[in-house]
Amino acid sequence: RARGRLLVVAAITLATWAHVGSPDTYFEGAxxxxxxxxxxxxxxxxxxxxxxxxxLLAPRSVQRVLVLPVYWDPMTAAPPPPDVAQRVPGDATxxxxxxxxxxxxSYSVxxxxxxxxxxxxxxxxxxxVATGRLPLAKxxxxxxxxxxxxxLAGAITIVGAAVRESVLEPGVAPDGRRIWRARLAMAAGAALLAFASLGGRAxxxxxxxxxxxxxxxxxxxxRGTGARPVLRLAIDDTAWINPQRQWTPLVPDHxxxxxxxxxxxxxLDAFAHLHPLPHDSATFEADLPPLPPGGYRVYADIxxxxxxxxxxxxxxxVALLAGAWRPSDPDDAWIETGKREAGRGKTDSAVLSDGSTMTWQRGDSALVVNRDASLTFxxxxxDGRGTR
Structure with missing residues (x-):
C-alpha cells in the first residue's frame, strides 16, 4: 500500500505544473x-x-449522447429534459x-x-462560479x-412635460410659474437619474x-523544529470564519x-501528500515529514x-528538520526525487523507495494549453527485468 502511495506521489511530482484554479473540468472514465x-x-x-x-475512447456504435446539468440543491425545481449533443463534423468520436x-x-453534468x-x-x-467579467466590444x-x-433624455423630458402640462386643458398654454416648476422638476429628475447611475457603477x-x-x-x-514539527494550515478568510457564512460544512473526500x-x-524536487486532522473548524494540523529545507508551495483540497x-x-x-517522522495519518507520504533537468530529453524519471524507477514517457508532442494530452508512465x- 505504501508503495502504491509513493507511485502516485512520484507521478504527481513529475507533473506539478498544473493549472490550479482553472474553471474547466476534465473527466476520463466510463x-x-x-x-x-x-x-x-x-x-x-x-x-x-x-x-x-x-x-468516445473506444470504437462503439453510438446512436446519441445526452447531456443535462443538475444543481446540487434538492429544493430547486426539477431539471429540464436533457439536450442532445451534436456530433462534430469530421470526427465520428x-x-x-x-x-x-x-x-x-455545485452541479453535476x-x-x-x-x-x-x-x-x-x-x-x-x-x-x-463567476471569476471575472467578459470583455465588451467598443x-x-x-x-x-x-x-x-x-x-435618460427621454425620461427627463417626460418629467418636465408631466409637471408643465399634465393637468391643463387641451389647448391651454402653461404660464411662467408652471414652466419654472417644470424646469426644477427636470433638474431634480436629472440629478436623481445621475445618482442612480453612479449607484449602479458603485x-x-x-x-x-x-x-x-x-x-x-x-x-x-x-510549529516547532524538534522531534515532532507540525504543519498548521488555518483558513483565516472572513467568508469562512464569519458565523453568518453561506458556505456548507466540509465533508470527507476519499x-x-x-x-x-x-x-x-x-x-520541484521534494513533494509531500498529507492529510491534516482538524484542530477546529478552521484549523488543520499534520506532522511534517523530514523534507529538505526551503520554501514550499502549499495546495489544500477541500x-x-x-x-x-x-x-x-x-x-x-521549512527549516532543517530532525528526528523520526510519525505520520499523523496512515495515508501520508512524501518523497525527495533529487535535482533533475526539468523539460530536457524525452523522458523524466524518479527512483522510488523500493528501487523501482518511474518514468514519464514524454514523447515528441508538445503540451499545448486547452488541448487534450495523454500522460503515460x-x-x-x-532488477530491470520488466516494466508495468
Whole structure:
C-alpha cells in the first residue's frame, strides 16, 4: 500500500505544473460500457454558457449522447429534459453541446450515452462560479452609451412635460410659474437619474466584484523544529470564519477532510501528500515529514457538503528538520526525487523507495494549453527485468 502511495506521489511530482484554479473540468472514465473523455469549459460568469465535449475512447456504435446539468440543491425545481449533443463534423468520436448554468454553486453534468451496448450514464461534477467579467466590444459599448443617453433624455423630458402640462386643458398654454416648476422638476429628475447611475457603477465596482469567486485565504506555518514539527494550515478568510457564512460544512473526500500537497518551490524536487486532522473548524494540523529545507508551495483540497470543491493556495518555509517522522495519518507520504533537468530529453524519471524507477514517457508532442494530452508512465523493477 505504501508503495502504491509513493507511485502516485512520484507521478504527481513529475507533473506539478498544473493549472490550479482553472474553471474547466476534465473527466476520463466510463459511461457504462463506453469509455469517454469529457471536458466542460466554464465561461467564468454566472449565468453562463458552458461548452461540453464528449469523446468516445473506444470504437462503439453510438446512436446519441445526452447531456443535462443538475444543481446540487434538492429544493430547486426539477431539471429540464436533457439536450442532445451534436456530433462534430469530421470526427465520428466527438460530440459537443452548450448548456446554460443559471446559478452559482455545485452541479453535476449527467452524460448519457445510448448505443449498441445499451445505455451508459456518468456524472461529472462541475463548479459554476463567476471569476471575472467578459470583455465588451467598443462598438457595442458606444451603442449602449448612446441608447442610455437617449433614454435618460427621454425620461427627463417626460418629467418636465408631466409637471408643465399634465393637468391643463387641451389647448391651454402653461404660464411662467408652471414652466419654472417644470424646469426644477427636470433638474431634480436629472440629478436623481445621475445618482442612480453612479449607484449602479458603485455596485458594479463594489458589491458585484466582491461577489466574484476566489478561493479561501489560508495561512500555513510550521510549529516547532524538534522531534515532532507540525504543519498548521488555518483558513483565516472572513467568508469562512464569519458565523453568518453561506458556505456548507466540509465533508470527507476519499476518506479525508483535507488533502494537502507540499511542493518545494526552488527545484520541484521534494513533494509531500498529507492529510491534516482538524484542530477546529478552521484549523488543520499534520506532522511534517523530514523534507529538505526551503520554501514550499502549499495546495489544500477541500470539498463542501454541497459538492463544491476548492483548492486553497499558500506557501510556507521549512527549516532543517530532525528526528523520526510519525505520520499523523496512515495515508501520508512524501518523497525527495533529487535535482533533475526539468523539460530536457524525452523522458523524466524518479527512483522510488523500493528501487523501482518511474518514468514519464514524454514523447515528441508538445503540451499545448486547452488541448487534450495523454500522460503515460512506466515503472521499471529494481532488477530491470520488466516494466508495468
Amino acid at each position: 459511461a457504462g460500457p463506453y469509455p469517454v473523455r469529457i471536458i466542460v469549459r466554464n465561461p467564468g460568469v454566472v449565468p453562463g454558457l458552458v461548452q461540453i465535449s464528449v469523446r 466527438l460530440y459537443s453541446a452548450a448548456l446554460w448554468l443559471m446559478r452559482d454553486g 449527467r452524460v448519457t450515452v445510448e448505443g449498441s451496448e445499451g445505455t451508459g450514464v456518468v456524472l461529472v461534477p462541475v463548479m459554476a 462598438s457595442l459599448a458606444a451603442g449602449l452609451v448612446a441608447l442610455g443617453a437617449l433614454l 455596485w458594479w465596482n463594489g458589491a458585484y466584484r466582491s461577489g466574484l469567486y476566489r478561493p479561501f485565504h489560508a495561512t500555513a506555518t510550521v 476518506g479525508h477532510l483535507m488533502h494537502l500537497f507540499l511542493v518545494r518551490d526552488s527545484a 470539498v463542501h457538503e454541497s459538492g463544491f470543491a476548492q483548492t486553497l493556495l499558500t506557501s510556507v518555509d 512506466t515503472v521499471a523493477r529494481p
